[in-house]
Amino acid sequence: MFESIGKLIEKAGWPRIIIALFLLSLFAIAPFVNISIGTSISDTIVRFAMNSVLVLSLVPMVQSGCGLNFGMQLGVIAGLIGAVTSIELGVTGFAGFLTAIGIAIPFAAILGFFYGLLLNRVKGDEMVVATYVGFSSVAFMSMMWLLLPYKSPNMIWGYGGSGLRTTISVEGYWLGVLNNFLSVRIGNFFLPTGTILFFALIALLVWSFFKTKLGTAMTAAGSNPVYAKAAGVNVDRMRILSVVISTIIAAVGILVYEQSFGFIQLYMAPLLMAFPAVAALLLGGASVSKASMGNVIIGAFLFQGILTMTPSVMNNLIKSDMSEVIRIIVSNGMIVYALTRKMKVRK
């Protein structure tokens, strides 16, 4: 009996269990401090849907052996270019959202291609290089947001007449186009069906991609590059392809995030965006070299659950907002834990 529990703990890992128990206790305490469980669950689901695609975007790179994509900001930037350009063009509603995606994808593909080329040259050090590629690209784009000739009065600074604002509202353009599609509202409970369906669609696409010959070759390139090479797989090309896919999904992911959040955040806002997504994926049971759709769903749900529940419960319990500190500890603790685990013996 105890042995099987021990095995289960070993399989899931202590941090994951502690965090799951923590979340459970938050839900258990909630009713006693006058927090409606319905609203809490609804909020968790909304935030889960909003972040899910970003978390999903990490999977192809993990599978191909490129590690955790701390350079996710590149994809986010492509998405931001799509978002501001679609607003500049003045396309509204679902068409606007699709325009943004349509513009973002080629940018993401090009950026991803060069990013992939770079990562192939730094095998073994992908993660630290990726982090600083992500950071510097955010700083570079901050200069660009000031200089690019966008004209829409809804986006530029009122007094200077040039330069994009730090936050741009998507209200009136494509606010909630996915969230409100087929959405269900019962009292306080809100289900963003459209976003969840959209996530399911992309997840299904990625999942089925990894079932194809190409996808299997990609996984092989990640789990055993020498063997894959012997079997005739072009490992470097597989890695580049995975980076391109990851970057494109990240670009779409940020657009999904924005249509739900309501604002486009420019300048230094995307700087640390990769870390919560990485933490969520790891929380879901992924490792540095292996991730599945299940990891994405469980991880995003657990992580967003904690982010939603801690502020409200803690606020009522000790009259002080600990959520930010807890977010930092949980997300980075999870990443450190994953990085220190010995690589599993590969098949």
Add this chain to the structure above:
Amino acid sequence: MKDQSLTRAKNPLVRFAISNAVPILFIILLIFAVPLSGFSTDYLLNEIITRLGRNSFLVISLLIPVMAGMGLNFGIVLGAMAGQIGLIFMLDWGVVGIPGIVLAMLVGTPIAILLGLLAGTILNRAKGREMVTSMILGFFINGIYQFTILYGMGSVIPISSNKLLLPRGYGVRNALDLLSVRKVLDNMWSVEISGVSIPLGVFSIIAALCIFVFWFTRTKLGQDMRAVGQDMQVAATAGINVDRTRTLSIIISTVLACFGQIIFLQNIGTINTYNSHDQVGTFAIAALLIGGASVAKATIPNVFIGITLFHLTFIVAPRAGKELLGQAQIGEYFRVFVSYGIIAISLALYAWRRQVEKETERRRAKAAIKAAIEDGTGG
């Protein structure tokens, strides 16, 4: 491969230019940016002297882990946090002047040793990806630090002075004034030469540290670290306790960073309790790399050249940006871009070079085996 043949170029001038590409690039950049900014030489000289005094200690704290083959220690933020905790207690106990600084260091040191021990142990479990792990570990400990300072101080950890605490009665305020120790080390022994004031006190501390580092590389422990940095397996066969040596290098680095942050903050004169340490790792590492260091080799000249070039860029970039493009904000973003970008490029170049070397080595081994086989069949 092209890279390698270039480092082996015959012409010494070409070789020098290639192995010092980063500092040379920055000097060229500054040749254009400095006149554009319109700052006077006196002003720039004063600023550089101040910043050398302020930052050298922190940057030097990076050297020892590089020697031990652990790469750039992004975890010096841990030491910085320990130093800040020391300063908070110093303020609370009302000790002023140089005794205050010494007290802050005494309080900070055991915390830095503990954090260094933790970091060393964790990094030993993450061999081969020390840099990314030390960076994330910095973020993680930052969470613990904030938790301790924001909720623990004044409630569990006794803080008697109300001036330090938030109005709610626990948690330290966002900004603390260091008036009682402001510039005490700088003014301890300061000389003015034609309008440029030189804090000789701080510089002699830095000089002492340089001598310490120089001496350290010649001790048994220093030699062990170098051996571990060269090749862990060979070092282990030679009877060196690899894990212990690596942990010690991180502990020394963390303690030095703790002192470094105290020296840095006494010059600045205020602590931003929750942000002062944030960028310590990034800026120190960027400065060291701009000085011509790499992940595997960093020397004391790299430190001083790096700080001078990096901070000169820092000072002139906003003004140059304003003159050139009409917006100071662009210069601000430019310097952030430069510090992150330089780390990205240096790390990438290093990893690339290592990969090329590995590849050439493998090819050579393959060729040797092939030749041996052919010899065997031929004879």
